[in-house]
Amino acid sequence: MKTAIHFLAAIVMATLCSNVAVAQQNQGGIVAVVDIAKVFEAHAGHKAKMLQIEEEVKAFEADFKTQRQSLNTQIQALQALVGQPAYKEEEAKLARMDADLTIQANQKRAEIINREAQVYYETYTDVYATVARLAQSYNITLVINYDSAEIDPTNRDSIIKGVNRNVVFQRDLDLTELVIQQINAAGN
Template sequence: MKTLLSLATAATLLSAAPFVSAQNPAGANATKYGIAVVDINYIFKKDARFEAQMKAIQSEMVGVNDTLNAKRTEIAKAEQAMQTLNIGSPEYKQQDENLAKAKADFQLDVNKQRREILEREAKVYYDTYQRVTSAITFYAKQKNIALVMRFIGEEPDPNRRDEIIASINKDVHFQNQIDITPDILAMLNQQQQAAARPGQPLQ
């Protein structure tokens, strides 16, 4: 299965490769030195398929939240109705039991929905990373590049401690026109355009 998937990916990349711009000033020296860098974070932000999949998940989350909010409102109304009953009465006890079960079921539903969303997001991230890795490998072999390193192309926000720390700890602090990020991103998006059918959303 993995072999078939790899062959299919390679074939798609081959079909997209001719459309990638032959001139990428940012990576002009990559083939010359046999070394390149790529900004994975930037690719994730601009990859068409990843963006479409994440938007689909976000839209689903809106629907899930609406459903959960409706259930929450029902529970709140039931609690208000219970206040009109006499404490200790059979009706009060029955309503109290029903509410306890409803709240427990609601929490289970919330946890289930959250877990499913997180699992779907994780799969999207994993699948995207696999596509990016395949594209980088294919490109490097085609261009006779022996080493591709990950780097951070964006400058850190001086007001964000986490970004400053990430910049300090980054692997590449200088690169001389060996950035192949534009080419990899172009390959991925051209691959997605080739796979999409007219009138159908990106999957």
């Protein structure tokens, strides 16, 4: 009796497993590719935000350079006070100014790095949502990120980068240009 139950259970399991395998074979999904790096390069909103940050960095660097030159001029003028009672007080004041300037520069750099990271995050979520929307619209079940850049056979770094990337071959469905069009049309 136990042997019959085990045999019957084995037949039921084999039938269920074969049905699942057949169902999976019949459900072959559509696979597409997208070059996320290329999308980022062509993303008008991303470029505008990064350009704004770059301009802010240039303005900050110019201001920092001016303040640093002023401080250096004051330090040189301090040399004329060597041996006088006001020397130590003035030296301490300039040291504090130098430290404050360095702290301000470090804080600004950290702020800029965080803002850049936020811009990249926002751009990525925008691209992700667009890819998801397109995949849903065209019944695509899998989208793979790939690098469409050609390998330059005369450039060692390009060759190494190309050799180390995943091998992705997709004959027909490259969503990159469609994603770029949709993102830039939305005015992001």
